[in-house]
Every structure is written in structure tokens, then in C-alpha cells.
Amino acid sequence: MKNNPFLETQRLFIRPVRLHDFTELAAIWADPKVMQFIDGSKTQAESKTQLKHWIVDYEKQGYGFIALQCKSNGKIIGNSGFLRQVLDSKVYIELGYCLAQEYWGQGYATEAVTALIHYGFSVLKFPELIAIIREENLASLQVANKIGLRLLKIMAVDGQRSKIFHILRGDYENSS
Numbered sequence: 037m038k039n040n041p042f043l044e045t046q047r048l049f050i051r052p053v054r055l056h057d058f059t060e061l062a063a064i065w066a067d068p069k070v071m072q073f074i075d076g077s078k079t080q081a082e083s084k085t086q087l088k089h090w091i092v093d094y095e096k097q098g099y100g101f102i103a104l105q106c107k108s109n110g111k112i113i114g115n116s117g118f119l120r121q122v123l124d125s126k127v128y129i130e131l132g133y134c135l136a137q138e139y140w141g142q143g144y145a146t147e148a149v150t151a152l153i154h155y156g157f158s159v160l161k162f163p164e165l166i167a168i169i170r171e172e173n174l175a176s177l178q179v180a181n182k183i184g185l186r187l188l189k190i191m192a193v194d195g196q197r198s199k200i201f202h203i204l205r206g207d208y209e210n211s212s
């Protein structure tokens with residue numbers, strides 16, 4: 037089950053990350069432009085460690101980091117994922133997303149995140165989802181806007197002024 041897609045959109049298969057994804061994901065995470073507003077580019081060794089942690093976490097928690105696979109060419113074009121975050125002593129589930137540059141500007145993030153919000157509320161039953169977005173990350177702010185996230189607050193996260201967007205399961209269910 038864990039190696040099979042659990043979601044399918046028009047153009048993507050969406051499934052937990054696995055070790056086999058290493059080469060493609062490491063190439064994405066090595067790109068400084070992709071990682072500019074996340075936590076900086078990663079070496080091969082850092083990527084391998086991160087990927088292994090994510091695989092273990094997913095198995096333990098039943099949710100976590102997710103590979104986005106392009107149906108048309110079979111390539112891993114990025115990752116998304118549900119990540120536990122503590123902000124101001126409150127536990128949240130953050131929905132993150134990150135794509136290889138060559139796939140930017142084609143609606144892939146919006147497509148993936150829309151499906152993942154539905155999955156997060158209808159299957160995983162999260163009460164709320166947040167996105168943590170640096171103020172300068174205009175593309176990500178636009179994705180948040182397009183998928184209906186609302187600004188919750190502005191605060192420093194890891195020393196960087198960030199906008200915290202959120203959506204509540206109740207509001208999502210009432211609007212769908």
C-alpha cells in the first residue's frame with residue numbers, strides 16, 4: 037500500500053516518499069533557488085538523511101512527506117507533506133510543498149495541495165491545516181490565496197518573518 041499512490045489528480049500521482057525517490061528529490065533539494073524560502077539547499081548526504089527520517093516518520097504517524105509524480109513522464113517533480121509544527125506552544129499540522137523549477141508556473145502546486153487538503157480533512161481528519169510562508173515568497177502566497185487559505189497571523193518562524201495561513205476542517209466542509 038505505502039508504495040502505491042493514495043491520491044491521483046488530473047496530472048499527478050501522490051504517494052508517500054520512498055528511498056527510490058532519492059536521486060530525483062536530492063536534485064530538487066540541491067537547487068538553491070527552490071530552497072531559498074525553505075531551509076536552504078541540501079547536500080546529497082543531508083538529503084539522504086532527511087529522506088530516511090521522513091520514511092520512518094510516515095510509517096510511525098500514518099502521514100508525513102509525500103512525493104509528487106508526474107503522470108505524463110513518470111518523474112518525481114517535487115514533494116509535499118503534512119508536518120507537525122509547534123507555534124506559540126500550539127501544535128499544528130503544516131502543509132508544505134516544493135517543486136523542481138522546471139515545473140513551476142503550470143498549476144502543479146495548486147493541483148496537488150487542493151487534493152491534499154481534501155485528503156487531510158476527509159481521511160486524516162486533521163482539525164486544521166496551516167501553511168508557513170515567508171513574506172517574500174510571492175508564488176507560494178499566491179498558491180495559498182488560490183486554494184482558499186486565510187491569514188491567521190504574522191510571526192517569526194526560525195528567525196524569518198512569515199505569514200501563517202490556515203484553514204479549518206469545519207469551514208472546509210461547509211464550503212464544499
Ligand SMILES: CC(C)(COP(=O)(O)OP(=O)(O)OC[C@H]1O[C@@H](n2cnc3c(N)ncnc32)[C@H](O)[C@@H]1OP(=O)(O)O)[C@@H](O)C(=O)NCCC(=O)NCCS
Nearest residue numbers: 070133134135140141142143144145146169174175176178
Ligand atoms: C511555491 C511553488 C510550490 C509554487 O508552485 P507552482 O506549481 O508554480 O504553483 P502554481 O502554478 O499552482 O501557482 C503559482 C501562482 O503564483 C504566481 N506567481 C509565481 N511567481 C510569482 C511572483 N514572483 N509574484 C507573484 N505571483 C507569482 C503564478 O502566476 C501562479 O498564480 P496564477 O495561477 O494566479 O497565475 C513553487 O514556486 C516552488 O516550489 N517554490 C520553491 C519551494 C517553496 O518556496 N515552497 C513553498 C514554501 S512555503
